[in-house]
Amino acid sequence: MARDYYGTLGVQRDATPEEIKRAYRKLARKLHPDVNPDAEAQQRFREVTTAYEVLSDPKRRQIVDLGGDPLDNGAGNGGGMRDPFAGFGLGDIMDAFFGATSGAGGRGPRSRVQPGSDALIRLSMTLEECATGVTKELTVDTAVVCELCHGSGAEEGTSATVCDTCGGRGEVQAVQRSFLGQVVTTRPCPVCRGLGEVIPNPCQQCAGDGRVRSRRNISVPMPAGVADGMRVRLAGQGEVGPGGGPAGDLYVEVEEIPHEVFERDGADLHCTVRIPMTAAALGAKVPLHTLVDGDQEMEIEPGTQPGTELVLTGRGLPRLRSSGRVDGRGDLHVHLEVEVPTRLDARQAELLRELASLRGEEEPALSHNGKGGGLFSRLRSGRNHR
Template sequence: MGNQQVARDYYGILGVEQGADAAELKRAYRRLARELHPDVNPDPAAQERFAEISTAYEVLTDPEKRRIVDLGGDPLDNGRGGGGGAGDPFSAFGFGDIMDAFFGGAGGGRGRGPRSRVQPGADALIRMQLTLEECATGVQRELTVDTAVLCDQCGGNGCAPGTSPQGCPTCGGRGEVQSVQRSFLGQVVTSRPCPECRGLGEIIPDPCRQCAGDGRVRARRSVGVRIPAGVADGMRVRLAGQGEVGSGGGPAGDLYVEVEEIPHEVFQREGADLHVRLPLPMTAAALGATLPLPMLDGTTEDLHIEPGTQSGTLRTLRAKGMPRLRSTGRIDGQGDLVVHVEVTVPTKLDKEQTDLLRQLAKLRGEEQPDLAQKNGHGLFGRLFRQ
């Protein structure tokens, strides 16, 4: 038992339970990729971790590889898996092999066959910062992304120029090897992925020097993206087939561009509505005024202030907010612009201003505010009557 090898915990690497479905695996991978992708985190340790989670995701989304993991093995460990040592009665074959032999597995006459070297690529994520104005109008940009791309030396087959894959001499191209073992159950014919070709049925005797036989290399490239008007923070735009190329030159995943909206210094956004605070001098609030209110698009809109407007009054300008982005990507209507009026009271007055205000207070009978209001209708009138 001292030579026992422990299989990698692919579920633990992604932080999911063993019974996680495809959607949970994808969510976990994307969550980690947002933190660890080389475009986001240049730390070498993060890049190693990103490669680790990418491998775990690839393994757990492959049904055959996941089956090996669930049986306690490691599909990337040259078929050695995580079995026991020489003293283990199951050391020469896995429990899954025994079950295959009794219930229709390879040992029972049904071969799995070689698996494809070509595997689909993973999705990629990149973030783009946009101002509120850009979210309102939409933008078109060229992004620089760092992803796995098809190797231009071998075209994805992983072979050096002028060479090609050859059938595996160990398994004869079947991708699996069989053996007869004796156990307490009797004689059992077992089948397992070929350790020489790792279940592919072929080997590459002369790997491509550029990609080391993987069929893909990492490279920086430019990708054009159009962000529609009305997007908001956290929304994503999907670019199909612009993600990571799969191993063996497999089809690329998708590239997701996630919007990071930069907070505006004047307007606050709530969905498609915009909110703005309007400090209003008390004289304008008392007398009324018409003010040119700047809009997000650089134009102005006349805002009419009625005489006697109170602090906290809300004025709504219909269809002066953000474009509404529908699920189809079309713009359908605009949100509103909500103006929050805040009446400001002067904190410093010169003598002339003080005298004028005193005269106004005298004319209005407000030299000494009456909180009780003798008729009992004031805010504190009920307390004064007690």
């Protein structure tokens, strides 16, 4: 009884060659020993491979359609089923369908000129420089176009020639016979590395690369409002590509130096200042040196308490938008500490005792704020519950 080759592949008798190929490809992925080592799967793989060999051959398929079996009695290939995957891995099978298998060649040579990569340099900046913006002179070490060959990679008066191995195609082909028939695989040429050309006389300065490393000085304008970790992009100032290809970009990353007085929070600034006890009690107008605007007058209200925070609107840092434009400024937050004198002369002590007498504070009483009370209320509560 003739074998059912169509049923083995799971296709209809009127299936097109492409449908037969897709069906086999799907089964081969599932049943190949490299994927499925089960003995039953291996036997099944032999069967589907034999079915594909028969149905992909027009003459053999015609015998099947007439009710015969081309593998019986030596018909077609000498009879019997041979081992279809002897010497071939799953990769070889997939290459036959998807790899660079073409009698007319593959993608062709790639260009010797390639784009360059980006470069990164870190720049230390003070808080004042971040606030006002500054132009910095930097020394960078990147690949630049070779001055001798101007990027060609060849000695002066010479040029690249067509690769004899691949004939300028950048690819070489290898022909293999398999159970699928003749398979032509295409790979990059090992001599020219896929370029299609070689340089018989490389430039002595760049060794044929078309670029050399060089130190150079550049001016970098850093806008006002930059912060730690931000990057400024300089287009075309990075690494020149192989063959003198277009340069990548240079990114300058800010490393902000901590300030002795001001602490930064985005565009806002914070600082802590001490004021005399008398100024806190009586009020005063005192000069405050700001980071950007110089000396500003700050008004202390009478009765100011320790820990009071005064906000000077718009006295902080510029707000730098993602577009690089400045959109207003942050605020300056001033945190007040009241300084209590530690040493008093006789007259000062007398005046303070007189003030205490006038305020009825010769024997001061402790007080606390809030419903829950402070430390002393909790201590009293604890004693009452004993």
